[in-house]
Amino acid sequence: MRIATWNINSVRLRMPIVAQFAAEVKPDVICLQETKVHDDQFPFDDVKALGFEHVAINGIKGYNGVCILSKLPLDNVGRHEWTGKADGRHIYATLPNGMEVHSLYVPAGGDEPDRTVNEKFGHKLDFVDEMAGWFAANRDPKQPIMVVGDLNIAPLEHDVWSHKQLLKIVSHTPIEVEKFTAAQNAFGWVDCMRKFAPEPEKMYTWWSYRSRDWRAANKGRRLDHVWATPVLAEKVGAMDIVVDARGWEKPSDHVPVVVDVAD
């Protein structure tokens, strides 16, 4: 089974490249973040035409929003809203092979990495803590579970183009990395991307729009992640970051991450 995650930055505007991705990569499941559309306005017909008959969504008007598009039936669909906000950051479902997949969008956290002056940063830190607590309280790490999505934190030195220059930039600050790593270790999540390309290999999934030539500058960050419980991570046999998608027509600033899971 092939599973992808992609921060799409408006699913309606991006339908042409979702179609291109589906045709070229042939994923069975696509988890999207930043769909930016209320469930009532979701382009169900378009995704069904691409073969994704089963859709689980948690969307709100205009911003955030996550979904799971699937060619296979989705069972036990659910969501949780952390930090007391119903703002479309989480959806999950169980696939026919018994694995549960979660599509997650962690708050970006604003520009200033100080929660006393920037409440968005505090919200981000609290969200990561509460998310970790929820999995600890509600899920069994011995079961086959996968969390994918835009976690908006690049935890490792080589997850960013310059570790030194980004230490005070939100997404790579020590406090965020500490929360991220604590969440990962508390449940025993396996980083399914680094398993295939350990440090010091550079690994990015996002390049800012604010660059004349993203490819030449290559000032990327790994903000998107694939986590799996150990029993499921053992079955992940391949991983690909579709870097070319950053250069497609009307691109998102994020690119898809794809993993193959053995039956």
Place this chain on the structure above:
DNA sequence: ATGGTCGGTTGCCGA
């Protein structure tokens, strides 16, 4: 030290 570009609840806010 600054500004650069996207998308949608547009002439601003979030990323």
